[in-house]
Amino acid sequence: MTQPQTSKTPVDRKVVDNLIEKFGITNFGKATIREIKAIAAQAEQDTGIEFIKMEMGVPGLSASSMGVKAEIEALQSGVASVYADIDGIPALKEETSRFVKAFVDVDIPAEGCVPVTGSMQGTYAAFLTASQCDPNKDTILFIDPGFPVQKQQLVVMGQKYESFDIYEFRGEKLQEKLESYLKKGNISALIYSNPNNPSWISLKDEELKIIGELCQLYDVILLEDLAYFAMDFRRDLSKPFEAPFQLTAAKYCDNYVLLISASKAFSYAGQRIGVACISDKLYHRKYKGITQRYGMGTYGSTFVHRVLYALSAGVSHSAQYALAAMFKAANDGKYNFLSEVREYGNRAQKLKEIFLRHGFKLVYDNDMGEPIADGFYFTITYPGMSGGDLSRELMYYGVSAISLETTGSSQQGLRICTSFIYPHQYEQLDERLKVFGLNQEKK
Numbered sequence: 001m002t003q004p005q006t007s008k009t010p011v012d013r014k015v016v017d018n019l020i021e022k023f024g025i026t027n028f029g030k031a032t033i034r035e036i037k038a039i040a041a042q043a044e045q046d047t048g049i050e051f052i053k054m055e056m057g058v059p060g061l062s063a064s065s066m067g068v069k070a071e072i073e074a075l076q077s078g079v080a081s082v083y084a085d086i087d088g089i090p091a092l093k094e095e096t097s098r099f100v101k102a103f104v105d106v107d108i109p110a111e112g113c114v115p116v117t118g119s120m121q122g123t124y125a126a127f128l129t130a131s132q133c134d135p136n137k138d139t140i141l142f143i144d145p146g147f148p149v150q151k152q153q154l155v156v157m158g159q160k161y162e163s164f165d166i167y168e169f170r171g172e173k174l175q176e177k178l179e180s181y182l183k184k185g186n187i188s189a190l191i192y193s194n195p196n197n198p199s200w201i202s203l204k205d206e207e208l209k210i211i212g213e214l215c216q217l218y219d220v221i222l223l224e225d226l227a228y229f230a231m232d233f234r235r236d237l238s239k240p241f242e243a244p245f246q247l248t249a250a251k252y253c254d255n256y257v258l259l260i261s262a263s264k265a266f267s268y269a270g271q272r273i274g275v276a277c278i279s280d281k282l283y284h285r286k287y288k289g290i291t292q293r294y295g296m297g298t299y300g301s302t303f304v305h306r307v308l309y310a311l312s313a314g315v316s317h318s319a320q321y322a323l324a325a326m327f328k329a330a331n332d333g334k335y336n337f338l339s340e341v342r343e344y345g346n347r348a349q350k351l352k353e354i355f356l357r358h359g360f361k362l363v364y365d366n367d368m369g370e371p372i373a374d375g376f377y378f379t380i381t382y383p384g385m386s387g388g389d390l391s392r393e394l395m396y397y398g399v400s401a402i403s404l405e406t407t408g409s410s411q412q413g414l415r416i417c418t419s420f421i422y423p424h425q426y427e428q429l430d431e432r433l434k435v436f437g438l439n440q441e442k443k
């Protein structure tokens with residue numbers, strides 16, 4: 001019996017195949033965001049067929065107008081000609097300290113709240129400083145899946161890292177798994193994002209307690225990446241100085257850095273600003289490795305006056321005014337910064353419904369039994385297909401997304417980013433996935 005013919009794909013397979021060859025990609029599962037973006041853009045140009053772009057984690061909303069206004073005013077007042085203080089302008093330091101109290105319920109004095117040129121720079125500086133504290137602790141631990149560029153930062157600086165996928169280790173299973181790494185004594189700092197890029201899982205308080213307490217026990221610095229600050233929309237985290245707060249492992253340990261980015265929560269990615277909030281104990285802690293290298297200093301002073309100074313000598317003056325104004329308004333209860341970005345949650349809800357209806361499954365689908373929040377990302381898989389095969393196959397349907405392989409996940413699937421979806425694309429996606437489903441059945 002002959003197999004039924006599969007229907008034509010929306011995008012000519014040959015066009016995509018030729019481009020993949022041209023880019024020299026032999027394993028599509030390992031293709032980077034930039035490569036997939038470039039192939040999608042070229043295929044779009046060659047065929048005139050619009051791609052539904054889900055690979056880039058770039059904010060798709062307008063920048064907070066409050067930040068823009070404050071920044072323009074700062075520029076007009078003349079700050080552009082003046083170096084900003086490397087520690088950060090006082091207004092931003094004060095408002096950051098208030099912000100972490102208001103929305104995370106932790107106390108970090110203004111001194112420890114330091115602006116960075118995006119939390120990307122914050123992690124680079126935090127990794128570097130952590131790696132200089134103790135010569136026996138020469139490795140950073142990633143609780144994956146994660147943001148691939150952070151591993152690249154360690155490759156750039158020649159530092160070692162280890163990682164594990166949390167998929168099988170949620171809840172109390174995390175204790176033994178995490179301890180198996182920390183007890184070896186070589187881990188200087190550990191990092192994870194929460195909510196998580198790419199899976200959008202949000203760790204529960206009991207998991208954060210395990211992480212914090214183990215960091216305390218094994219004297220490991222906690223680096224908590226809050227790039228998607230308070231964007232777990234299942235709970236209303238938008239009220240300053242009122243529970244519920246953004247959950248954090250900082251409640252359970254002394255030595256931590258909270259990395260808060262303005263990029264996503266305030267749609268302010270272009271101005272490259274975030275804050276590294278260093279706990280008071282860590283800021284003032286002396287380490288043998290630091291004393292040997294610099295002759296003096298603490299973790300905090302090294303982070304700011306040695307590392308940040310060497311990297312960029314501070315952060316754009318006007319952007320600091322923008323973030324100070326946004327934090328102040330949020331702290332004063334005059335600006336609900338989460339109301340704008342809630343749009344990502346609405347998009348995720350619609351997109352998930354379409355993918356699930358066409359036979360896809362969510363990969364990371366729950367937080368200890370509770371369905372994950374709808375937000376900036378989610379992860380999908382299709383029965384019987386590897387992540388690499390699925391991401392390549394979907395390119396023929398004009399849908400671009402990265403494979404989870406690139407994120408340190410050991411699961412098969414794709415990361416879907418909701419930020420670049422336009423209203424007319426839900427119907428488009430529905431139609432294309434219908435053809436995809438029919439073609440899979442015929443195979």
Ligand SMILES: Cc1ncc(COP(=O)(O)O)c(C=O)c1O
Binds near residue numbers: 119121193261263273
């Ligand atoms: C988990 C995570 N951390 C950090 C960043 C970088 O943020 P920033 O723009 O503040 O450098 C991102 C951006 O996508 C991210 O997803």
